[in-house]
Every structure is written in C-alpha cells, then in structure tokens.
Amino acid sequence: MVRIQAEAIIPDEVLAAVRGDRDGAEVLFVGAVRNHNEGRRVQYLEYHAYPAMAEQEMSKLRDQAFERFEISEVAIVHRTGRMEIGDAAVAIAVAAPHRAPAFDACRWIIDTLKQTVPIWKKEFFEGGEVWVDGEIDPGSS
Amino acid sequence: MKVEVRYFASLVELTGRASETLDVDEGADVRTVWSVLVTRHPALSGLSYRPLVACDMDYADWDTPVGGVREVAFLPPVSGG
Numbered sequence: 001m002v003r004i005q006a007e008a009i010i011p012d013e014v015l016a017a018v019r020g021d022r023d024g025a026e027v028l029f030v031g032a033v034r035n036h037n038e039g040r041r042v043q044y045l046e047y048h049a050y051p052a053m054a055e056q057e058m059s060k061l062r063d064q065a066f067e068r069f070e071i072s073e074v075a076i077v078h079r080t081g082r083m084e085i086g087d088a089a090v091a092i093a094v095a096a097p098h099r100a101p102a103f104d105a106c107r108w109i110i111d112t113l114k115q116t117v118p119i120w121k122k123e124f125f126e127g128g129e130v131w132v133d134g135e136i137d138p139g140s141s
Numbered sequence: 142m143k144v145e146v147r148y149f150a151s152l153v154e155l156t157g158r159a160s161e162t163l164d165v166d167e168g169a170d171v172r173t174v175w176s177v178l179v180t181r182h183p184a185l186s187g188l189s190y191r192p193l194v195a196c197d198m199d200y201a202d203w204d205t206p207v208g209g210v211r212e213v214a215f216l217p218p219v220s221g222g
Contacts, residue, residue: 031222047221048149048150049221050147050149050195050198050214050216052198053195053198053214054221056198078221078222089221089222090221090222110222113221113222114219114220114221114222115219116200116219117219117221118149118193118195118214118216118219118221119219119220119221119222120149120150120151120217120219120220120221121220121221122150131150131151131217131220132220133218133220
C-alpha cells in the first residue's frame with residue numbers, strides 16, 4: 001500500500017495492510033500535527049503535494065527498503081489538505097520476521113521521505129502563515 | 142518546442158499560477174527554462190534556495206536537456222511527514 005489521500009488516515013488500516021503470519025514484528029509510525037513549531041502556537045497545517053510524483057517516490061522508498069532491510073511488507077500513506085492538531089499526516093507500517101530491521105526500516109523510510117517526497121506543509125499560526133522549510137537532501141545539488 | 146512547466150507550494154504563490162506552457166529552443170536544458178521563467182516572474186529571482194527540479198516526475202539536474210520532456214516541475218525544498 002502506497003497512497004496519497006485527502007481522507008483521514010486510519011492507522012489500524014495501514015498496519016493491517018502489512019500483517020502476515022511470517023512476521024513477528026510490526027512497527028507503525030504515525031506523524032501527527034503538533035500544536036507548536038519554532039516557538040509558535042500552530043493552529044492548523046495545510047499539506048500540498050505533487051500527487052503522482054509523490055506516490056512514485058514513495059513506491060521507490062518501499063522498493064529501496066526491501067533491498068536495504070530484512071523485511072516482509074511496507075505500507076506508506078500520506079494525507080494532503082488541511083489538518084488539525086492531532087491529525088495523522090503520515091503513517092508508515094513495516095512488518096518483518098524480527099523487530100530490529102522493522103524498526104530500522106521504518107525510521108529510514110520516514111527520514112528519507114522527509115527529504116525526497118514532493119510534499120510541502122504550510123503552517124498557520126496566530127498572526128500569520130508560513131511555508132515550512134524542508135530538510136535539504138545533502139545528496140542533492 | 143513546447144514544454145509544460147508546473148509549480149508547487151510557495152512557487153505557486155510567487156508566480157500566481159500552478160502551470161504554464163513555454164516555447165523553448167531544441168537543446169534547451171533546465172537552466173535555460175528557469176532563466177526564461179525568472180524573466181517572466183521577477184519574484185523567482187529572490188529565492189533563498191535553488192529549487193529542486195523534476196522532468197516527467199523524475200528528479201533531474203539543471204543540466205538536464207528538456208528535449209522530449211513533457212513536463213518540467215520546479216519544487217521548493219520538500220517538507221512532508
């Protein structure tokens with residue numbers, strides 16, 4: 001499962017998508033909208049994407065994760081549009097026979113997603129709005 | 142040669158549009174396309190970063206030729222997750 005969607009993310013569904021009898025470990029990461037950023041009180045966020053390319057880049061991450069880690073299944077879902085405090089913006093689930101590669105792969109996927117997948121967030125706070133600066137991929141020029 | 146240019150996020154606000162069609166010479170590269178766009182949209186000249194670029198949805202370089210490319214997208218630093 002690799003998907004960009006406007007609808008609310010249901011983390012249990014993302015986790016269920018990777019579940020298999022061979023796996024003793026399932027790791028679920030949920031990235032949620034927090035109420036503060038760089039000293040500002042956040043009211044809500046808007047996520048914008050280049051949807052087709054974002055799904056393509058997320059698929060590449062999934063493929064690369066299979067090459068790098070001893071894992072069985074990966075699901076990546078990112079939401080777009082307006083999100084309120086506490087909403088899930090992204091969910092990543094990894095299943096593996098053993099826990100170490102499941103944790104490692106999940107961490108690698110979210111860290112790399114933040115550098116490569118064409119999605120942007122705009123923060124709305126008391127008194128203004130700002131596009132959030134991304135984490136520049138050190139590998140890009 | 143026509144190429145479709147797409148903007149995202151803050152670049153949409155700076156140019157006032159999400160896309161436009163550009164007529165460029167055969168043999169033009171991404172750098173050439175960007176220089177034409179900066180002339181059209183002076184707001185693009187004041188960026189504090191160099192945009193990422195994708196040709197037909199694959200990350201590309203500023204030296205990438207745009208011949209045969211249908212869509213060139215300029216992307217601010219990404220901030221998903």
